[in-house]
Amino acid sequence: MDDKPTLRARMRALRDEFAMTIGGVIEPPSVLLARFAPGVTVSSYVPIGSEADPTAIAFAARERGCTIVLPHVTSRESPVRFFEWQPDQPLIDGPLGLRQPSDEAREADPDIVLAPLLAFDAALNRLGQGAGHYDRVFERLPDAWRIGIAWSVQRVQALATDPWDMALHGVVTEAAAYGEVVA
Numbered sequence: 001m002d003d004k005p006t007l008r009a010r011m012r013a014l015r016d017e018f019a020m021t022i023g024g025v026i027e028p029p030s031v032l033l034a035r036f037a038p039g040v041t042v043s044s045y046v047p048i049g050s051e052a053d054p055t056a057i058a059f060a061a062r063e064r065g066c067t068i069v070l071p072h073v074t075s076r077e078s079p080v081r082f083f084e085w086q087p088d089q090p091l092i093d094g095p096l097g098l099r100q101p102s103d104e105a106r107e108a109d110p111d112i113v114l115a116p117l118l119a120f121d122a123a124l125n126r127l128g129q130g131a132g133h134y135d136r137v138f139e140r141l142p143d144a145w146r147i148g149i150a151w152s153v154q155r156v157q158a159l160a161t162d163p164w165d166m167a168l169h170g171v172v173t174e175a176a177a178y179g180e181v182v183a
Contacts, residue, residue: 004160008130011118011154012050018153019050022174026149028057029177032170035112035145038065043082043110045071046091046099051116052173054149058114062087069108072100073133079140080133083107096131112145113137115168120148124168124179125159138166145169147181 002010036042044058045051062068069082075095083105085091091099115134119127126148128134138146148171155173170179 004127004130007127007156007159008118011127011156014153015118015151016050018151019052022151024174025053025056026172026174028060029172029181031177031181032057032147032172033060033064036061036064036066040065040112041067041069041082041108041110042112042114043069043071044114045116047116048097050151052149052151052154054114057149057172059087061112066112067108069110070101071098071133071137072103073098076131080137081107082110096129109141110144112147113141114147114149117148117150117154117171119154119156119159120150120168120171120178121156121159122178123158124148124171125161125165126168127159132164135164135166139164142166145180147172149173152176 042061044054047053070085071080072083083101085101094100117126146168148168150173152173152175170181
C-alpha cells in the first residue's frame with residue numbers, strides 16, 4: 001500500500017487524466033434526492049481542477065427547497081465555515097484555489113456534506129488533500145450525512161486510516177453510487 005503522499009500524487013494524476021477524457025457533472029441518485037427537502041442544508045463545493053463536479057446534485061437539492069452552503073476557509077490551518085450561497089451571488093477567491101462565498105453571507109452548518117476527495121475504498125474511507133479540513137468538519141458535525149463526490153477511477157482497494165478518520169456514509173460517482181446512497 002502506498003504511503004499517503006505517494007497515493008495522493010498518483011490519484012491526482014489519475015483523476016486529472018480521467019476528468020480530461022470524461023468531464024461533466026455527477027448526477028444525484030434517487031436515494032440522495034429523497035433526502036432533499038425544505039429545511040435541509042446541503043454543503044456543496046466549487047470543484048478545483050479535476051475534482052468531480054457536484055453542481056447537478058446541489059441544484060437538485062436547491063430545487064427541492066434545500067439551503068445550499070459552500071465552504072469558506074481563510075488558510076490551510078483554519079477551520080471550514082459554511083456560508084449560504086445563491087447561484088446569482090458572486091464568489092470570491094479564497095486560499096488553496098477555492099472559490100467561496102463572502103463571509104458576509106449567513107453562516108449555517110450543513111445537514112448533508114458533499115465532500116471532494118482524492119480516493120475512496122469499499123469501506124467508504126476517504127483520502128483528502130491532506131489539510132484535514134473535512135476531517136475537522138466531520139468531527140464537528142458528527143450527525144451530518146457525509147457523501148463523497150468522485151470519479152469512478154478514484155476507488156481503490158483499501159486506504160490506510162488514522163484514528164481521527166470518519167468513513168463516509170456514501171460515495172457518488174459518474175458510474176455508480178456506494179453505501180447509503182444506493183437504492
